[in-house]
Amino acid sequence: MPEPGTTAVVIVLPDAAPLLDAARRIDPALVRHGVPAHVSLLYPFVPESALTGQDEKDVRSLAANFPAADLLLEELVTESGFVAVTVAELQPIVDAFGAQWPWVRPYKGRFGARPAAHVTVAMGADDPTASAHVRAAVGSLLPLRARAGAVQLVVLTEEGWRPRFTAPLGGAGGR
16 A cells, blocks of 8 residues: 555546446445546656655646547456556557656556556456456446546645646646
């Protein structure tokens, strides 16, 4: 489990919330509490205590280099208790963030050097029946359209994940 001060760079996909809701109805323990549907660009990112103004500037700048995108979520993948929907359209931005911070190992290297862009729907579905139910419920919602509009740098606090700032895709600024 990550510790407070852990950060991540993500694209939150509110339109994909029904996927997590479907898994939560089957078993709430399979869906991470307080974490919205998203695609991780870099997780874990630079620890909050080590973040610099340059890191923040670079996240904003890199986000501005990619346009907002309309996505079609349609490919479901299941691997040993893990259910996700791939988001191939966001792979270039995932790769760009990895290239910007090459010393940051996505998922601590658990899924290789170049993990596929995806929305995690359920984790820990070790019971094959639960996994099959999640797969069927989520599969019935696909294809699903979603909009990627911004990158968020989020920080894990004692109360859960909180946005540190949001940077629009294809835009400048952020809050």
